[in-house]
Amino acid sequence: MAVKQISVSQLKCACLDAEWREQWLRGENPPTISLTPPGVVPVYGTLFHKIAENYVGWLTSAKAAQQLTEEDALWHEMYERFAETKLAELLQSEKIESAFHVSECLKSFCRRAAELRRRTPNFHSWQDVYLTKEFSVRDVRFDIKSDAGENSIFVSGQIDAVRTHPEYGLEIADYKLSHGNNLKHDLLQLAIYAELLKLAKPGLRFHGVLEYYEPALHEVPVSEQELEAIFTELVQPVLCELAGNRGQVTGNRGQGTGNREQVLPQDDLSAKIRRCYASFKLDVQIIDKQEAPQLIRYKVKPAAGVKVVSLANRAEDLQVMLSLSQPPLIEPAQGCVTVDVPKDKPDAVLWTDVVKDADYAAHPSPVSFPVGVGVDSRVMIADFADSNMAHILIGGASGSGKSEFLKSLVASLIAKNEPDTLKLSLIDPKILTFGSFSHCPYLREPVITEIFSAIPCLQAAVEEMNGRYARLGIEGFESLSLRFRAGKKDIPFYVIVFDEFADLILTGNAEKKEFETLTARLAAKGRAAGIHLVLATQRPDSKIVTGIIKANLPLKICLRVTTFRNSQIILDQTGGESLLGRGDLLCDRGKGAERAQSPYISRLELLNVAGNYSKSPTAVNVQNI
Template sequence: MAKKGSNTLFQGFDYSRKMEVTGILIMAISVLLLLSIASYHPDDYAIVQSISYDSLLQVDQGPALRVNNWLGVFGAYISYFFVSTLFGYVSILIPVIIFSIGWIVLRQESISEMAWTVAYGLWMIFLLSTTAGWFYNRYEAYSAAWSGNSGIYFSSILQNLTGIGSIIILFVLLFVSLFILIDRDIQKSIDRIQGWSPNFSLDFLNRLKPQKKDSPQPQSQTQTQPTTRVERQRRAEEAQKNSSQQREEERRERTIDEIVEQSQERDRKRELERKKESADLENKPPRAVLERATDSEVDPNSEDNDVEISVIVGEGDEEASAKELDRKNKQKAKEVPVIKYKFPQVDLLDSPPNEGNDVDLEEIKINKKIILEKLKRHKIEILSINAIVGPTVTLYEIEPAPDVKISKIQSYANDLKMATAAHGLRIMAPIPGRSAVGIEVPNKTRETVYIKTVLNTKKFVETEFALPIALGKTIENEVYMVDLNKMPHLLIAGATGSGKTVGINTIITCLLYKCHPDDLKFVLIDPKKIELSLYRNIQNHFLAFLPGSEEPIITDTDTALETLQSITKEMDERYDLLKMAMVRDIKAYNKKFDNDELDEELGHRHLPYIVVVIDELADLMMTAGKQIEEPIARIAQLARAVGIHLVVATQRPSVNVITGTIKANFPARMAYQVASKVDSRTILDTGGADQLVGSGDMLFSNGAGMTRIQNAYVSTTEVEKITSYIGNQKGYKKPFHLPVIEEEEPGIPDPLDEIDELFKEAAKLVVLHQQGSVSLLQRKLKIGYNRAGRIIDQLYNAEVVGPFQGSTARDVKISEEEELDEIFDELGI
């Protein structure tokens, strides 16, 4: 009996082979068509018309042997149709287009990507044929085979309508079409041509300006005019000034690579002189040093001329080549042929504007001067200072003198904040892993980190993480990426408007771009009811929910509690499967299952990762309290090995929301801007989040230090495009349902002889103390845990106590002994 997985693999293989054969056939037809058009001869069609069916069967004689076309009679017909009837020799581009389509089919790529190329190719065939037809009608300078009858016909109509203006129209269309071929943007092409001679337009405009009467006339090489010593000196000064301006312009036009080489060389010399280079500094990522300046450039009278500053901008991660992410996703989709699925394309994301993050050197110099002057007043000597420019803040790395106490610098944080007039100044004393103190000052002009610039990098495209999340960019302009599978859970906190919801969208978007729906499912809990509603479109692919649920996005507290309890049951079932398969984690289990080493009849199945996203924990804790805390804590403690991960967010990081039990099981924390230091300590166990500047500025901690990151921005429009792209595809035949929790119906045990002999005494104890706990019965009745637990279950079935509530004792439903006696009478005890 063949297994289901084997049938699916065979079907996927068969489809792939069909596409390859189809692509090869299309390419072969295009080659034959190319040979036919290339060997066109005007006399072949007359010969073909005189051929009868009988003469075609004559092997060594007959008119068919006089045909010049390389493909014989068939080729003569085809070439006559394309060359003579249609567009002339320009028709040779048609087989080129057909060959390209065949190649796309062979590679099993999207044919829609060829739409623009095919349309452009057909337009150029028509335009070139009509242009050639115009010259044939006007001058008959060459054979009609260069334009074809169609080209002659369309050019004749154009000449009748516009006369001599027809050739101008044709040349303008050719000119515009060539520009579109280069850039698809005429303005960009003009800018490129202008860039070949940067001063061309400026020189041309200067020549058009009339010369002023009082301005000196340029001397020609053949004329000499007597000049005085003063005049010669003045001209020499002007020439020197002009040359210095030219040198300044050339310096600004230098490429980043030249600046990097020169600046890094200066840094190496300086580090060798001081002999204080450490191993951590050697392992830092490469930086681009833009400029080194002293205070003398800002204020010549400054006393701190001996302290230099290096303005540093991180080079950022290498950008992936065009469509590289899409190509890798197509290969990944073929590896999991359960459904025919296409990953979302990078083109669905918004491209960042062309302007980059311009470094305001003047702002950096002023801040450097303020910091040095303020510290000098408090007798704190600084040896060196570096400015690392990030998208949101600039980090000033300060190297104090050996005898300076670090705590002394940190005590002047408020003074520096007032002096720089910056909201959110933050001091790191010292910077983790470096022998320096860091002062983070927000930039006046912030750079938006678009998610496309984060996802379209080699770091993200080539990652081997199971659940990769690219959070954004660090101060050094590096993409900060983590694996949710290793974290294994994430706790997020931030005030309203700080970027928390955008951060959740960024996490989900990263997973959608790298994970197949067969390997990942989301459980989305949104008490606010509107934040995660956009993901309703992907319910047939990525969402997991309870059977019979009206909405795939969970918004009701009772349903949220039931769902979390269902996930704990799913977790227990998965552990049983791993135990049967004798493996330790979900990755090894799925590998065994895919290799047909596990029998489906025993309950084995492919286990996708499950990511539970809770957008507002505070609302659930307010309404459900301990009942919500218990399954969250249990999942956080145990679910890592079976591929279940939590992403929990709240805008109120207080101790009654983020309890000690929850914090202990969430080592990975993300903190956006919060209202107070108390909130910062609650989420991060330290201050700092209260000094963030909002709009995606965050601190990330994973148990070893903190990293400041500018969250990648993904807009609502982008999320709608991605979910629509996925939702419009054919999904699974049935949704991914979570297991149902079966509740025991309360009732009196039957038969009666199964009631424990201590049942009556235990019931009286519970009612007397109004506490339904196993430990109470153990102490008072001096019995073991198992027996006390069975008696509590019997009291629950008899409706004396309420249901199980985790670590809290059960509620007692009986308050009077008379009610208890009635129950005893019904039981006959």
């Protein structure tokens, strides 16, 4: 099976330009940005998009932005913070007409933002308007099947905005600074994004809108049905051609490079590692090699007098010597130093395979779940009933696989329980992570998308915990787990999953203190009562992951983060900044950080688990997928 990758911008060019498509198929890399014709004022769309992106990021994160209601105030903040310097650069380059045009387009953008705020019911913050500034859809897989076989093509891109809409629920917006010759062609990119989001966020539906800033705003609303028709007519045939197979296109989102073709084993790099270190007068021996789904781990034995830090400091030199895309992660281990070399094409770790693993299937706890597959190729299991793993702190930047990890965690808990033995509260301010669970019978209440509803949810959990303690005391049980083992299962385990709790922390000091207090109370006493917290954030800095929060969440999971400081905040050690993303993680279960690849659960599997259950969920759900 052949596999190819393409960006949304490239796919759009391929759909509109047969010559561009032929160049791409020949292995060339034709440009996607067209030159401005002579005599036409350049519109600087990239500059407009960048300023708009930064501004929306500020609106959704700054407390002061909540007070902005009118166009003039919004424009003042945008100009002072983001636009002034860029417009001045255009003026200095004597591009006066372009600078004026961009500024007028940005003013229209601020006017539009004020309108969006007014149309948003129960407005608390700009996060109620913009779910994300540039929502990333990465490696969405399309399988092309025909009599000749099956090929796949992975599509990635950045959406201008995903916003709330009072009538349609969610809205994809695509910004343009000029009209094309054909409206259907202008809608093409929007149609591609709608299809990608449908696959990436199963269970959610998206209305589309094309926003022309010329510089006055002109809107073109597009229904879901119209977007589907454009995709089927203009994009689907081109996907078949690009994949090298004319047949039927089916969508299936892959995590990272999972589910790709079988490849030959990667070359043994032991000799090159030795030579690299030897060139710096560092004598080492390669004593073992382990192959994990996403990497190959070489175990290095340093000679007497060779310091571990000296080996770690040569990570960038190894990157050059081994022709790697990024430096390898080098860490001390028992009796050796490990050098983790990323695979050229990582292997898929599928949720359906992991939950059928013999060790995991035999685990007796109803609240155990697979963290992923470790470097030793064994399933790494965590158990909420264990005091070292009763609550979880998760950190990971955009593209790290954090949302996919949360989905697999929740799916694993559901697959081990019936609705009367497990209840879930899912707090999802961005609406996108848990859209598939809207009708899930395991939910204690509908998915919580209002950030200010999170505190009442936690307060109710504290009251529930106190009530459970009273009942356990009367019945003579030390914990809900022991009560379960005794055959009494009328009190369900209760797991609260909060995706992006930073939104609440940044709301204000009062909310932050209340959240910390409730978190500390639930973490201190929740395990015995069968109540467990899962807190996740894209921004694991000291303002978000406070000492109180960190100290009370024993199980730490760090996916790829931006800086080594983020890694230290989650794990008390560096390394998270060197992870590969897409599910590659470090997990501390109370005995030091362990590396693993988290399982990927597909859209269909997730819908099956979230929407169906039986007396034997594990057997039925896994076999039916």
